[in-house]
Amino acid sequence: xxxxxxxxxxxxxxILCWAVASLLSLRGERQKTVCLFAIIGLLIFGSYIxxxxxxxxxxxxxxxGETRLWYSLFLPLVGLITYSRWRYRWILLFSTIxxxxxxxxxxxxxEIHSKTLMPALQSPWFAPHVIIYMFAYATTGVAMLLxxxxxxxxQEQMAAIDNLTRVGLSFITIGMLFGALWAKEAWGTYWSWxxxxxxxxxxxxxxxxxxxxxxxxxxxxxxxxxxxxxCFLCLQMCWWGINYLPSAQGTSIHVYG
Amino acid sequence: xxxxxxxxxxxxxxxxxxxxxxxxxxWETMAWPANGIVMLLLLTSIALMHTLRSRVALxxxxxxxxxxxxxxxxxxxxxxxxxxxxxxxxxxxxxxPIGITSMLSFWPFVLSYIWLMLLVGxxxxxxxxxxxxxxxxxxxxxxxxxIALVAGTLGSADMQRLRMVVQEGKTEWRAVDxxxxxxxxxxxxxxxxxxxxxEPELSFSSDVSVHTKNGIIGRDTILVxxxxxxxxxxxxxxxxxxxxxxxxxxxxxxxVRDPWLPVVYVGIFMMLAGALSIFAGKKW
Numbered sequence: 268x269x270x271x272x273x274x275x276x277x278x279x280x281x282i283l284c285w286a287v288a289s290l291l292s293l294r295g296e297r298q299k300t301v302c303l304f305a306i307i308g309l310l311i312f313g314s315y316i317x318x319x320x321x322x323x324x325x326x327x328x329x330x331x332g333e334t335r336l337w338y339s340l341f342l343p344l345v346g347l348i349t350y351s352r353w354r355y356r357w358i359l360l361f362s363t364i365x366x367x368x369x370x371x372x373x374x375x376x377x378e379i380h381s382k383t384l385m386p387a388l389q390s391p392w393f394a395p396h397v398i399i400y401m402f403a404y405a406t407t408g409v410a411m412l413l414x415x416x417x418x419x420x421x422q423e424q425m426a427a428i429d430n431l432t433r434v435g436l437s438f439i440t441i442g443m444l445f446g447a448l449w450a451k452e453a454w455g456t457y458w459s460w461x462x463x464x465x466x467x468x469x470x471x472x473x474x475x476x477x478x479x480x481x482x483x484x485x486x487x488x489x490x491x492x493x494x495x496x497x498c499f500l501c502l503q504m505c506w507w508g509i510n511y512l513p514s515a516q517g518t519s520i521h522v523y524g
Numbered sequence: 525x526x527x528x529x530x531x532x533x534x535x536x537x538x539x540x541x542x543x544x545x546x547x548x549x550x551w552e553t554m555a556w557p558a559n560g561i562v563m564l565l566l567l568t569s570i571a572l573m574h575t576l577r578s579r580v581a582l583x584x585x586x587x588x589x590x591x592x593x594x595x596x597x598x599x600x601x602x603x604x605x606x607x608x609x610x611x612x613x614x615x616x617x618x619x620x621p622i623g624i625t626s627m628l629s630f631w632p633f634v635l636s637y638i639w640l641m642l643l644v645g646x647x648x649x650x651x652x653x654x655x656x657x658x659x660x661x662x663x664x665x666x667x668x669x670x671i672a673l674v675a676g677t678l679g680s681a682d683m684q685r686l687r688m689v690v691q692e693g694k695t696e697w698r699a700v701d702x703x704x705x706x707x708x709x710x711x712x713x714x715x716x717x718x719x720x721x722x723e724p725e726l727s728f729s730s731d732v733s734v735h736t737k738n739g740i741i742g743r744d745t746i747l748v749x750x751x752x753x754x755x756x757x758x759x760x761x762x763x764x765x766x767x768x769x770x771x772x773x774x775x776x777x778x779x780v781r782d783p784w785l786p787v788v789y790v791g792i793f794m795m796l797a798g799a800l801s802i803f804a805g806k807k808w
Contacts, residue, residue, distance in 0.1 A: 444795055460611075
């Protein structure tokens with residue numbers, strides 16, 4: 268029987284493997300070595316989730332603590348995929364830190380393990396939807412920082428900004444569509460123009476404008492860089508801004524009390 | 525791109541005039557067969573404009589980014605406007621004279637999306653006539669959103685969400701909509717037993733048989749996260765007699781029918797495939 272008490276036994280070696288992979292990738296070591304460490308970490312942490320699944324006799328997905336286990340697993344996984352596809356050296360460090368935060372919450376705050384999620388959130392869609400959006404936030408956030416850097420220091424960063432934005436936009440698209448499929452299953456409609464969905468659509472449209480503008484007017488650098496900022500502001504509004512937006516109060520099913 | 529901006533501006537003004545003249549967009553008139561006819565007209569006009577593109581400069585221009593970017597910008601602005609205005613619940617009249625508190629029925633909002641979809645349709649046509657392998661991701665993105673948005677919007681008028689209250693031991697054929705109108709359905713639910721269990725966790729379940737005019741088509745249990753599908757309807761466990769709790773002898777179901785859903789799903793899965801193709805290809 269595996270319980271929460273055994274979490275640290277699996278989590279520490281896993282975090283260690285991911286940390287080694289992050290450092291190796293930051294130093295520009297061979298991709299195979301980096302991937303090997305990341306995968307060993309994933310296997311260790313994955314085996315803990317599998318053992319929990321067997322002990323609980325149902326997928327660990329019904330409480331806040333159990334959901335965090337999936338974040339902690341999938342964040343390094345998506346990080347690894349992004350790293351092996353686009354060779355962003357910093358991405359593994361980012362995913363390792365986030366994953367460690369979630370593991371630390373689970374180890375240090377055992378009282379949340381049993382806090383049951385509302386029924387609509389007890390869904391296999393929940394974890395992938397949130398994780399994909401987290402990666403979208405990461406890639407588009409870096410794109411925005413590079414944009415500000417270029418606006419301020421006039422250093423050419425357009426290739427990196429374009430690539431990060433395309434990756435981020437793909438993640439946003441997948442996250443949004445997963446949300447639609449999940450909503451259909453939970454509430455019977457795939458799109459209901461709830462404030463969160465409205466701002467997700469606005470964000471998506473603005474990133475589409477950026478991508479199309481780059482293709483249409485590659486020489487118009489400053490408008491494109493400023494547009495990055497607008498896109499990112501929309502994303503922030505979608506992520507947490509609507510919690511404070513007067514027009515969204517009391518109308519959004521995405522605001523959980 | 526200036527022309528594109530002017531077209532969008534003209535469209536917004538036309539939308540405001542329509543709003544003044546006709547009032548909000550009445551989506552209920554779009555119910556079958558009207559939405560089928562509109563879909564056919566839309567596809568025919570795209571095909572026609574595409575064939576005439578060598579003769580009409582406007583139709584050539586419509587498939588370019590000079591038209592597309594201002595259209596995207598207009599949709600983005602209308603969507604942000606929707607995001608910052610408090611909306612009245614669906615089916616209610618706007619609380620102000622312009623109509624932006626009922627944005628989904630606001631003509632400029634609707635026209636901005638129709639214009640965008642028309643342009644997306646035109647650009648898909650130009651890539652479809654000479655199919656090339658490298659066009660696949662492009663077509664997945666653009667045809668995906670076209671199919672999902674057009675079918676989703678036109679199909680919304682055919683979607684039905686009804687509630688049905690059934691007593692234990694009885695068979696019910698009627699259900700009510702949000703406006704308390706009674707609908708007689710082609711299927712009926714017979715409730716054998718409703719029960720609430722506390723272990724291993726709280727769950728509500730209804731043991732039911734589904735009937736059609738030709739007899740019983742099956743018996744099954746409906747749980748909160750486990751709806752039942754029958755004859756195009758999805759039956760969700762919705763509520764029960766909360767005053768009686770565990771001894772409730774009625775169960776309330778929500779019945780949802782969305783005949784355009786498979787088409788919307790085709791669009792959604794095309795978009796997903798398009799988004800995933802970035803992991804495979806070098807460029808979009």
